[in-house]
Amino acid sequence: MASSTSKTSPELRRARLGVFGAFTIVGFLTAIWLVNIPDIQQRTGVSHPVLGGLILLLGLGALISMQFTGLLIRRFGSRTPTLIGLGLVVAAVNLPGLASDAPSLGAALFIFGLGHGITDVAMNQHAVVVERSYKRPIMSAFHALFSLGGAIGAVCGAAAQSIHLQVSWILLSAALLGLAGTVWSAFLMFSQKTELLLESDHETASQRDTPPSGQPAKPQRGRVLVLALLAFLVLLSEGAANDWSALQTVEHLGEPEAAAALAYGAFASAMTLGRLCADRLAHAAGSVKVVRFGSLVAAVGMLVVIASPLYPVSLLGWFFFGMGLSGIIPQVYTAAGSINPSDAGKTLSRVVSSGYIGLLAGPAIIGWLGGLIGLTLAFLLPFAFCIIGILFASTVSPVETRVTKRALAGSKRPES
Numbered sequence: 001m002a003s004s005t006s007k008t009s010p011e012l013r014r015a016r017l018g019v020f021g022a023f024t025i026v027g028f029l030t031a032i033w034l035v036n037i038p039d040i041q042q043r044t045g046v047s048h049p050v051l052g053g054l055i056l057l058l059g060l061g062a063l064i065s066m067q068f069t070g071l072l073i074r075r076f077g078s079r080t081p082t083l084i085g086l087g088l089v090v091a092a093v094n095l096p097g098l099a100s101d102a103p104s105l106g107a108a109l110f111i112f113g114l115g116h117g118i119t120d121v122a123m124n125q126h127a128v129v130v131e132r133s134y135k136r137p138i139m140s141a142f143h144a145l146f147s148l149g150g151a152i153g154a155v156c157g158a159a160a161q162s163i164h165l166q167v168s169w170i171l172l173s174a175a176l177l178g179l180a181g182t183v184w185s186a187f188l189m190f191s192q193k194t195e196l197l198l199e200s201d202h203e204t205a206s207q208r209d210t211p212p213s214g215q216p217a218k219p220q221r222g223r224v225l226v227l228a229l230l231a232f233l234v235l236l237s238e239g240a241a242n243d244w245s246a247l248q249t250v251e252h253l254g255e256p257e258a259a260a261a262l263a264y265g266a267f268a269s270a271m272t273l274g275r276l277c278a279d280r281l282a283h284a285a286g287s288v289k290v291v292r293f294g295s296l297v298a299a300v301g302m303l304v305v306i307a308s309p310l311y312p313v314s315l316l317g318w319f320f321f322g323m324g325l326s327g328i329i330p331q332v333y334t335a336a337g338s339i340n341p342s343d344a345g346k347t348l349s350r351v352v353s354s355g356y357i358g359l360l361a362g363p364a365i366i367g368w369l370g371g372l373i374g375l376t377l378a379f380l381l382p383f384a385f386c387i388i389g390i391l392f393a394s395t396v397s398p399v400e401t402r403v404t405k406r407a408l409a410g411s412k413r414p415e416s
Helices: 005-035 037-044 048-076 079-092 102-134 139-162 167-188 192-209 217-253 257-285 287-307 311-326 328-337 341-373 380-391
Strands: none
Touching: 005 037, 005 079, 005 102, 005 139, 005 167, 037 048, 037 102, 037 167, 048 079, 048 102, 048 341, 079 102, 079 167, 079 192, 102 139, 102 192, 102 328, 102 341, 139 167, 139 257, 139 328, 217 257, 217 287, 217 311, 217 328, 217 341, 217 380, 257 287, 257 311, 257 328, 287 311, 287 328, 287 380, 311 328, 328 341, 341 380
16 A cells, blocks of 8 residues: 555645645636637627637536546546646636637636636545545635636736736746646645545445435435535525626715725735635634634624625625625535535536536526626625525534545555
């Protein structure tokens, strides 16, 4: 067997750093693409409606690849699909800068989406394995690194634009940095053999702790459905805040655009800060309380946004909305990845796909409602979703297991 007890802790720390790298790369390259959208639109000559339709191809590509990523994880473990997805993202981030018209831009975004879908599922599954081995919550920190990578990408993209660097060179430079990070992560993440040993050990412990009743399958299917629903509702709310918070501030309070942008800034900064703190809260109070009280804080924040006529108070509401939402999705993904260790990738792909649909649908649904009843009242929908989060928080409760150190310390056992 490969590792000894003395090497277990360093191996685990290396795997954690590898997953940190994957999340940071995806956030960084996503932000690089986003900040260059105006230049790419001008280069290709597409209108706003056409660009909106082409961006949907990115989401379509992600949703398609998410459906078969579970099969890849079952066959190869989560490390290999993560690296495949990162490779696609690194290569495809260049393509929008090379596009000259709508068809070529659509193809570029579809490929970019394929890479995103594979990576989102696979790196979250690897994060679940690492977190389970740590035996304490660390999932939120991974998602915080995605946000941090996005912030770094936005700053780097803006700096490159300020010196009038061509968009193709900006994207190529970002891709080279992403490639270096991917190689670094590849050397740090768990091998397929180690991951299989860890998952086998966890599954054995779960079976040992579960009394033979012959009835776990059906309740687990119901739990997966509820987790998928929570992912959909939370990410729909997040997507709505991402796209409409600034405009709601303009419409509801009459603030100028520069001041209204701080509404999104308050929300986004709270999301990052909350994810940096959520692991400690989950370790101290449990994942159920993180989801339940997070949903409550988000609901209160949204009520403040809807009701307040004062700009500073509204900013505080957006901050609390982001703080409340920040820790929920990591708990949902951890719970989904722990339901059935032998086929965790398939389960996680369903939950991640549901969340991704919510993220894509959120802006459209809020925009449609806003046209009917006004943008501020449309945010009663995310408020209602937060109430649902309070009611279904117990779904993320972890299965009690007695996971041993056997997998990483396998060399201590004599081979027969």
